[in-house]
Amino acid sequence: MGTTFVSINKKGFWLRDRLLELWLCFAALHIEDSPEENSEAHKIRDQWLVASRGAFTGCVPDGLDEAVSTESGKEIVVSAISSLLKELKQAPDELDKDVLNLMGSFSKFAGNVETFRLVEISQAVLDLIEGKVGTDDASDTSFMPGCR
Incomplete structure (x- = not known):
C-alpha cells in the first residue's frame, strides 16, 4: 500500500494513499457549488475527484498547497472539510x-473503513492549514492520521 506526503508550505505528514483518496472524494463532494463554470471551487473539486480515483500510488496529487494559496481557496477548502x-x-x-x-475508484475496498x-484525517488537514501540525522532514512518519 502506497503513502503520500500531504503538505502545505513544505510542511506536512504522510497518509496512506487509499485513505487519502477516499477522504479527497468525500471532501470534494462537500465543496459548495458555484454557478461560475470555471470557478476556484470547481477547480479544487475536479482536482480532488481526479486524485481520488486510485491511479496515483505513492504520489496522490491532492493539490492542497495550491488550493489554499489564496484566501478564497482556503475558505472553500476549510468550509468543505468542516x-x-x-x-x-x-x-x-x-x-x-x-x-x-460504488464510487467508481480504480481499486476496490476489501474491508469496511472505520x-x-x-x-x-479531516482534523489533521485543518490543523495543517492552520500550521498547527506538520513537519518539513519527509522522512518523519511519526504522525500519520487515520493509521493508528
Missing part, C-alpha cells in the same frame, strides 16, 4: 466496503 467533519461525526462507526466500491480514520 462540512465533511460534521457529517463524519454523525456517521456509523464503519463505512461499508460494498457501498464505497469512520474515525476519516475524522482524524
Whole structure:
C-alpha cells in the first residue's frame, strides 16, 4: 500500500494513499457549488475527484498547497472539510466496503473503513492549514492520521 506526503508550505505528514483518496472524494463532494463554470471551487473539486480515483500510488496529487494559496481557496477548502467533519461525526462507526466500491475508484475496498480514520484525517488537514501540525522532514512518519 502506497503513502503520500500531504503538505502545505513544505510542511506536512504522510497518509496512506487509499485513505487519502477516499477522504479527497468525500471532501470534494462537500465543496459548495458555484454557478461560475470555471470557478476556484470547481477547480479544487475536479482536482480532488481526479486524485481520488486510485491511479496515483505513492504520489496522490491532492493539490492542497495550491488550493489554499489564496484566501478564497482556503475558505472553500476549510468550509468543505468542516462540512465533511460534521457529517463524519454523525456517521456509523464503519463505512461499508460494498457501498464505497460504488464510487467508481480504480481499486476496490476489501474491508469496511472505520469512520474515525476519516475524522482524524479531516482534523489533521485543518490543523495543517492552520500550521498547527506538520513537519518539513519527509522522512518523519511519526504522525500519520487515520493509521493508528
